[in-house]
Amino acid sequence: MSESSASINESSANEPPLANREQWSSRLVFILAATGSAVGLGNIWKFPYITGENGGGAFVLIYLFCIASIGIPIMMAEIMLGRRGRQDPVTTMKKLAKESGHSRSWGLLGWMGVIAGFLILSYYSVIAGWAMAYVPRMATGLFNGLEADGVNTVFSDLVSNPEGLIAWHTLFLFMTMAVVARGVRGGLEKAVTFLMPLLFILLVILIFYAMGTGHFKQGLTYLFTPDFSKITTEGILSAMGHAFFTLSLGMGAIMVYGSYLPSNTSIAKATIAVAFMDTLVALMAGMIIFPIVFANTLEPSAGPGLIFKTLPLAFGHMDYGTFFGTLFFILLVFAAWTSSISLIEPAITWGMKTFQISRLKTSFISGVLVWLLGLLTVFSFNLTSDFTITSTISTNYGEFVILKDATVFDFLDYLTSNIMLPLGGLMIAIYAGWLMKKKYSREELNINRFWYTIWLFLVRFIAPTMVIIVFLNAMGVVAFIRTIMGV
Ligand code: PHE
Numbered sequence: 001m002s003e004s005s006a007s008i009n010e011s012s013a014n015e016p017p018l019a020n021r022e023q024w025s026s027r028l029v030f031i032l033a034a035t036g037s038a039v040g041l042g043n044i045w046k047f048p049y050i051t052g053e054n055g056g057g058a059f060v061l062i063y064l065f066c067i068a069s070i071g072i073p074i075m076m077a078e079i080m081l082g083r084r085g086r087q088d089p090v091t092t093m094k095k096l097a098k099e100s101g102h103s104r105s106w107g108l109l110g111w112m113g114v115i116a117g118f119l120i121l122s123y124y125s126v127i128a129g130w131a132m133a134y135v136p137r138m139a140t141g142l143f144n145g146l147e148a149d150g151v152n153t154v155f156s157d158l159v160s161n162p163e164g165l166i167a168w169h170t171l172f173l174f175m176t177m178a179v180v181a182r183g184v185r186g187g188l189e190k191a192v193t194f195l196m197p198l199l200f201i202l203l204v205i206l207i208f209y210a211m212g213t214g215h216f217k218q219g220l221t222y223l224f225t226p227d228f229s230k231i232t233t234e235g236i237l238s239a240m241g242h243a244f245f246t247l248s249l250g251m252g253a254i255m256v257y258g259s260y261l262p263s264n265t266s267i268a269k270a271t272i273a274v275a276f277m278d279t280l281v282a283l284m285a286g287m288i289i290f291p292i293v294f295a296n297t298l299e300p301s302a303g304p305g306l307i308f309k310t311l312p313l314a315f316g317h318m319d320y321g322t323f324f325g326t327l328f329f330i331l332l333v334f335a336a337w338t339s340s341i342s343l344i345e346p347a348i349t350w351g352m353k354t355f356q357i358s359r360l361k362t363s364f365i366s367g368v369l370v371w372l373l374g375l376l377t378v379f380s381f382n383l384t385s386d387f388t389i390t391s392t393i394s395t396n397y398g399e400f401v402i403l404k405d406a407t408v409f410d411f412l413d414y415l416t417s418n419i420m421l422p423l424g425g426l427m428i429a430i431y432a433g434w435l436m437k438k439k440y441s442r443e444e445l446n447i448n449r450f451w452y453t454i455w456l457f458l459v460r461f462i463a464p465t466m467v468i469i470v471f472l473n474a475m476g477v478v479a480f481i482r483t484i485m486g487v
Pocket of ligand 1: 037039120244249251
């Protein structure tokens with residue numbers, strides 16, 4: 001199709017003109033939807049296990065620092081670009097670039113997001129499938145009275161059976177695509193309004209359980225006392241990558257949600273609210289998991305199975321554990337569901353527009369593609385678990401491990417969270433901070449001069465510099481330069 005960056009008004013049948021383009025019904029709904037996107041497996045499944053793999057406190061501190069100094073300003077920037085463009089990420093970027101007199105190649109940023117969304121959803125859906133598989137296991141009381149060994153066996157039986165994993169992956173993906181096919185407003189708004197608060201209440205109940213394990217203090221110490229000797233370059237990279245992942249940044253999800261945002265809502269307040277809730281949920285998950293880990297002499301570094309090995313232990317020993325456990329995994333599935341919808345939404349809006357096909361068809365085709373890709377993750381835990389990649393860069397200064405014994409799943413996760421999302425975020429920061437006319441960003445953000453200056457400083461200097469340094473560092477480049485220069 002011809003490059004119509006200003007295509008809002010000459011839109012196709014799929015893309016209603018601005019005046020009646022789908023919009024959230026209120027600011028609260030936007031906050032809920034964006035929180036729905038942000039809070040997901042990233043908070044409850046991924047945060048605890050990568051914290052455990054990276055030794056606890058120091059990792060958590062770096063992660064929190066990244067949320068505040070990179071995540072929040074970039075989230076504001078991404079919502080802002082979305083709202084100003086009011087299109088799919090590819091078209092939005094082209095349109096905005098044209099508006100400020102820059103190259104249309106900025107559309108590539110949207111493209112990378114679309115691809116990242118596909119890749120992430122492919123494994124996200126498999127893990128969400130694990131959570132679904134735990135619902136009937138909890139409900140039938142399978143874990144009642146089991147000790148660590150028994151619980152571990154249940155987990156390894158699950159992941160070693162590809163057919164089972166495929167079945168759950170299929171079901172979860174079907175649920176996701178069914179909502180997406182009906183449009184974001186349909187079921188999604190209603191689902192988030194009451195499920196999110198319910199999940200929160202359940203986490204509070206679990207914290208009380210964790211307090212009773214006798215190892216609560218040890219858990220908190222692990223989470224909040226930084227020991228920097230445990231932190232590695234890769235650890236810093238994954239803390240930064242996780243800040244992007246958990247806030248759903250850098251791939252257009254929040255941009256698309258922003259495109260449905262009414263023009264009079266405050267982007268800054270919405271961002272702070274979302275980032276706050278997201279961080280709170282992650283920290284609560286950590287405060288639940290680690291006391292259970294220590295009380296049962298489990299390994300914090302157990303990897304992706306961590307919550308599936310710890311939480312059932314708690315539920316299995318707790319009054320009404322069957323009930324709470326079942327409810328917990330149901331809510332976890334819902335949290336994953338509201339995130340997965342946003343993972344594929346950029347691809348859907350883009351596909352509809354580019355190929356001029358209906359939302360339903362686009363959803364179907366994307367669903368099939370993601371399903372196929374997901375098989376790679378399914379097999380990473382069984383058939384192809386021995387197929388691993390190790391990648392190192394060696395310099396005179398030392399050996400830099402980029403990936404170690406990574407399965408295809410590990411590789412996909414690394415590629416998306418640690419590379420594609422930060423790269424997307426970096427480009428968003430550069431665009432919003434340096435290339436977009438200040439007049440436009442001020443107009444969209446609509447905050448006073450003081451806060452605007454702080455925001456501009458963060459997106460112009462701090463966020464890009466930090467992303468670049470972490471990247472270079474992770475690639476061993478800094479070490480390399482030092483070697484060459486002999487310092
Ligand atoms: N933020 C989601 C989570 O924490 C995952 C996600 C990443 C969703 C990127 C959308 C975009 O689970």
